Structure formats: C-alpha cells, structure tokens
Amino acid sequence: MLVIGGGATGAGVAWDAALRGFDVMLVERGDLAEGTSGRFHGLLHSGGRYVVKDPVAAEECVVENAILRDVIPDCIEDTGGLFVTTPDDDPAYGDRFLEGCRAANLPAEEIEVAEALRREPRLNPAILRAFTVPDASIDAWKTVWSFARGAAAHGARILTYHRVTDLHVGDGAVTGARLHNERTGEDVDVEAGFVLNASGAWAAQILHMAGIEDVGVVPGKGIMIAMNHRLVDTVINRCTMPADGDILVPIRTVSVIGTTDIHAADPDEIPVTQAEVDQMLDDGERLVPGFREARALRVGAGVRPLFQDAKTAAVTDTRDVSRTHAVVDHRERDGVDGLLTMSGGKLTTLRLMAQDLVDAMCGQLGEDRPSRTRTERPPGNEDGDSYRLGSRLRRREATLQDEQLICECELIGRRRLEEAMRRRGTADLDDIRRNLRLGMGPCQGGFCIYRAAGILHGVDRLDGAQASAALRAFLEERWKGVWPILYGDQLRQARLDDWIFQGLLDVEHLPDGAPA
C-alpha cells in the first residue's frame, strides 16, 4: 500500500498499517512534517475548544488526548490548560462551555480568577472567569518522526522528497503512482495494491491525477507567531466561540499565539500579511497585557485540510467547517477502487484518523486486522515521561563544557548535529532544523548556521558549492518566517545577523556553480 503525505496523518497511517502487517510505502514531496503538521501552534487539544460548537470533535479530542499521552509521552508536555473569559467575552458562554464539557466527558473545572492569576501571573488581571482543562503541548516534528520511525521499524519504506506526479488508474482501480525524486530528478513508477491519500490540504491535487474532481477540500490558512519566551506556562484559551488569536500555547522555550482562519485558494500560496500580524498581536495583548513589548521570533502560516463536500461553493468562513475527519470512499463516490482519502481532521486526533483510514481499507480488502496503535508506543518514547521544560538543559548541563555547543540557543552539541547529518544524509540545513530545532532560537541561526554549513561540508563531503548553497537556502527560507515580525529586539537581532552574514561573511557574493 502506498501512503501519500508525510505529515501527521500520513505518518500515523504508515505506523498503523505497518503494525497491522501491511507492506507500506510512504511518499512525501518534501521533508516529513514540512507542511501543515510542522506549521502548527503545538496544542494538544483537551477538546474544550469544540465543546459548544462541534461536540463530535470535542469527544474525539477527549479520548485521543488521553491515548496520545500514553503512547507518545516524550512528545508531549503536560502544561494543562485554562479557558479564560476576557472583558471582551460574554461571561454566560462559560456556562455553555461547562455544560458542553460535561456532555463530552471532559474534566473541566471553574476556578477563582485569583487562583488563575496566581498560576499565570502575566494573564490579563481583568479576566472574569477561568476554567481548567487537560490541554497540553505537543511537538509535532517529534511526533511525526516518532510514528515514521516506528513504521520503518516494522518494514515501511519512508521516502521523503518524492513527489507524486501521477496516479496510475486501470480497470476502475488505482494501481500505483509515478514518483519524482526531487533530489535526483529521477522518475520512478511504483505499484500499489491500495493508495491512501493523506495529503491534507493537497488532497484535491492528488485526486485530480486519478481524474477525480470537485472534492471539497477547503484549505484554511492559519497564522501563528512564536514569542521568544514562555509568556505563560499553561495553555491559555479564550472562553468564547472559536475566533482568531484566541490560543496561546507554551511549547519548548517559546509560546505560540494562534491563529487565524482564512480561505486559501492554493495551499502553497499562504503569505502572511502585516494586518494579520497586527491582529494577532492585539489578540495576544488581550490575553497577556504587554504582549506587544515581548519579542516575537518567527511567524508562520499553516493550511488546514478542511473538508466540506457537495457544498464547497457556499463556504466563506472556513471556521464553520467541522474539525472532525471523514474517510472519503472513492469506490462509492467516484467508482474508483483502491483509493481512499482522509479529509479534515486535526493533529490531536491523528491516531484515530489513521485507524479509521486503515480500517476502511481493511473493509474494502475484506481483511480483519485490528489496529494496535491505542497501546503500542512508537520509538522515541522510551523515557515514558512527558517532556518538561528544562529537561534538555539538565541533560546537557553536566557535560556542557565537554564538547562544542554549535547552536547555543537550542543547546545542540556537535556530536548530536553530526549524527543527525549522517543519519539524514541531507544537504539541506532545513531538514536538520526540523529534526534538532537548529537555528530556531532567539538568534534564528545567526551564529550556528555558518557553523552548521562548515560541519555539513566536512561530514557529508560536500563541495564548497553545495555547502554554500545550503547556507544561502537556509537564510532565504528563514527570512520568510521573520520579516513580518521584525520589530523591537528581534529587528535588532536580525540586523546583527545582517552584519554577520552580509557584512562579515559576504554571503550574497558567494560564487555560483562549480570550480573555475
């Protein structure tokens, strides 16, 4: 079977199917979790956000939140969550919220405002009500890699940088696909007994290759801003109907505010506008006064794979599209066998989505192989402890002076960097960034990326042209996520980086091409 898409869904599907003993190949046009999954605020939903508006989604979250805490504990930080009623919100919504939580079996509890402020001193002191929920933060990159590695350990082949350029259809069934290797430029045809389309917001593009049109994939753009500090240690949600800029998630050493929801015509064209940034900062100010004085590190946009079949044309506000998922059966819908599409969904329910999709495949194949992902732990979760802020520093502190610290912001030592470079065998520093968080800290690679290029040159035996191209590409990619938030101290940092890369190293005049 062929899984298309290396995001959370695809990795979950590969893991689920490999555990059931299927021969799995996963293909991803870029790097794992490079699309929607990696451009995500990091919230492992308790379900509270959906209890009033989307009870089905809420119930799924309640169940899946607990399962993920069991099977991928190392990817999750148990921050807990608060829903707070700001002065701009209707206090009566809190009653509906509590009612919804009870209905969804979600353990929520109202606490005194003073208690909420004691727990989160930066929180807006004018809040009117506060409720605790079991929200958490989840590292999407680690999660996706964990499932992908688990799948690989059970025989799956994970092919990154392989773009599907055609689906082979014969006798009313999908029989395989043509893949384009983005790294080598080669094309290869693969046969598959079944194709699972887990390409999220790109699902319609894949289906188009099988001649299937008018599938209601509605890409919804969401922007989020990573702030330099953990302005809060608990996930903060506005206790109101879901709106823009109403979630603040502490994750690793940063906190992320999100998000917006704007219909995007093309999932590959999702630029962040100045107005969106401004709005997000105002929203942050509502939750944490002084938000605008804090330092913003990076802004990103992701594109949700919302789905609304048959009435797509009527969709204007993508927020009104359900956040639950659905398996699209193309045999039933389009008369095409051997092809299923996962539509909608969210990272919190990735395990359930994967299970449902593989169940549907088993149903078509007449196979009875139950899912094992409820209890099986993928690799990378051996500690069994949820992530704690400071654990990385604690692990490193004793030996901090024993080796070179290449990325000071993210505490990445040379050994770990070289291991990752060897394991990935990549000439792309962005791949390393997603694995190790290289260059993700306050200096945004200002110091470590020149070092990483030098080390990559040695480890991978790259020539000067390749190492230089890797450095330039990293800087150009990084810029996309920083320029819309360059003010205050981060502008200062960026200007220092300009002095280093342009003033000192003269990166912009690196020669192109091969030796003269």
Place this chain on the structure above:
Amino acid sequence: MSRHDAIVVGTGLAGLCAALRLAEGGARVLVLAKGIGATHLSAGTIDVLGYAPERVERPAEALAGLPPQHPYSLVGADGVGAAVDWFKQRIAGGSLAPYSYAGGIEENLLLPTALGVPRPSAVVPATMAGGDLRGGAPAGAGDDRRGAGSAVGGAPVCVVGFRPLKDFYAALLADNLARVGLRARGIELDLAPEGRADPNSLAYARAFDDPAFRAEVTAQVVGRLAAEERVAFPAVLGIARPHEVWSELEHRLGRPVFEVPTLPPSVPGMRVFAVLREALRRAGARVILNAVVVGAEHDGGRVTALRARHGLREERHGTEAVVLATGGFAAGGLGLDSRWTAREPALGLPVAGVPAPGEARFRAGYFDDHPLGRAGIAVDRELRPVDEAGERVFENVLVAGATLAGAEPWREKSGDGISLSTGFRAAELALAAAGAPATAGKAG
C-alpha cells in the same frame, strides 16, 4: 552636575574616533555608553566602499557617485581620506604598536571572508593584508616574498583551522576560494588552549600570545606547506601582542601569513577598541560604560546637559556639544516598536527613511533591497540632525556612524568607513565650533 566641552554617546568606532579627535583637540570629553560598541562584532577592517552596487575597485573615485543623502556625501572623499590617515597613525602609534593598518582609500584589497568569498576592503590590519586575492601580488608582506603576479588571485593558500574552534572552517573556506580560481586547501589542527573543548576566538588569541602555543602551532604546520603557499589563519593571532605573534609566524613558517576575520567575538575589533580606549585615557577623556542616555535638557536649540541612567541612579552631565554615535537598529541606537513607529531613544530625534504605515518595510527575499534598510537620523552638512522639513533640531548635536540615515553598510561593505569618517568629521566640526570667538558661549 559634571561639565564637559563635549559628550560623545557610544563606544563603537564612530564614538571612539570622535572622542579621541576631540580630546586631542583639547576638549574636555566625556564618553557615555550603554556598553562596548560594535568593534567586537566587526571584521576589524575599515571597509570604505565595497559595493555600489557593483563591486568597487577604487573607493575614492566611487564615493563621488553616491547619492547626496549618503553619509559619505557629507564628508567627501578628502574627508574620508583624512580620517583614514589619522586612524592609521593612531593605531600605528598606539598601545599595540607596531601593530598597524595597511591600504588606503585609492583602491580596495580583496580579502577572503571566513566563507571564502573575496570581499573588498580598503584599509586593513597588516596582519590581514597578505590575503589579498587581486590578480597581481599579495600586498603587505614584503617584496621578497611576493607571489610574482603568477596565478589569478596571487599565491596559493593553505588555510589552517583548528577543529575545536567552531567559528572557522578551513576546508570550506579553501573550497570556495578554489571556486573563484585560486589554488587553496585547508588543514585542521586539533590544538586547543589548555585542551578546552569549546574555546572561542578570544581564547585562541590569548593562547597565541604565549610563545609555547605558537611554537606548537608552527611545528605542526611547517612541514605540511607546499613551496609557494601563503598561510591563512582565523583572526586569532594574539590580542596583547598581535604584531609579534604574526611576524613570528611569518618568520618561522618562512612565508606570508594572514588572518581571516570570522564570527564574533572579533579579535581584530577588540584590538582596535583597546588601542583607542588607551589613547583616550592618555588624552584625558573620561569613559563611562553602563550609562544609558535617556534625555537632554535644552536651552532653545542647544542641548545644555544629558540625562543618563547609571544603574538605578540618574545623573545630569552638562556639555557644550554632543556627538551621538549610538549605532543603528543593531546596536539599539534606533528602535522600531510593534506598531512600526521608529524612534531614537537617547534624544528623541526624528528618524528618517522609515516607510509609512501600510507600506512595505521589508521585501520577501532576504537578499532584496529592503525599504527600511536606509532608515536613520537625517542630518545637514554639519552633521546636525534635521526633521522632515529639513529644519535643524539642535544646533550643538552632531550625529555619526550607523545612526545616520542613507546607507546600508552591511550591503555596501562601508560600515567602519562611515563610522570612522563621520566620527572624525563630527569631532572636527565640534572643535571648530568651540574654537569660534565665543568659546563655550551660546552662539553655537
């Protein structure tokens, strides 16, 4: 309240040069600065003009072609030349003598960066000049050892790196030099100061001051060099006795040796800071670090005193003139808030060149020309700040260095040249004003 003829705000190259020139001219000078300036982050070279936007071979000529709002247009090529000559004398006669600078504003050298990019620079430490990649001969290392103008780019290069120094990659540098047509190769030594795992450039520079470390380095390198090769090191060849370290290496290796500047902390920048700071002390100027200028008192159009925070305490410092050399956005001399309002925090001067609300401040490509790039304080021909209408804001405030509007020094490779020449010019103008009949008077 203390009283001074001039207060210089900032200890980057512009502030240090302005203060020293003022003190030499007989002014009682106070230097106030939040901390050490950008010397410690710089290459340590005086880049006058490297790109405009094509590569500049003869900066003195190219300066004339700059737009009128560029800081160099206020100083003129003669002014830049005078400042460079003055600077070279101060370093050569300074506390690290005979450590000195080579070159001039007539032509640019081409020195390799730590990435191996040939980067134009006009006035450079003599310890770097041997890296000149221009077609003819490498300069600065003595006629008898020149590469005789053989291959394009001069003599082949052996780049020596240190594996424990994470801020310099010899093989990458050499590979990129090879790509522009120079024979180059890298070797890496395992030597580290005191066997440390993660020493920085400064730790190496201190180690090189020690003859035993130098002897170990030369012993490991000398047998590995080919006949015509010159030898590149990261710019860590000594902090207390850099000339001695460099000339000894040249002697022991029997060939030109040159330094290549790399990531901060900048050892060559620290040398400049040390020499100018010591010269200031000798000239009687007072330097106070950790002093943040937060405002001014004025009498009409003249600033009469600066208010500065020293820790928790605020003090007033009376003065006849102010040279503002607090740097640009990188240094905190200029700021931009989240509502996209730019300000100059010390004196509240108007900031020019900031795109209006709703207009693009940056473009989507990192290497694009960014609209905010040339923002800064606009000044008249006497370096006095002006507002949007071109009206002078203060009569006795002069602005120098990266605070000035009209340049993108990191792109132009003009940073230290602008700082040196405008700092020097600001001092000359302030001295001339003070030398007018009503010295210390209110006429300005």
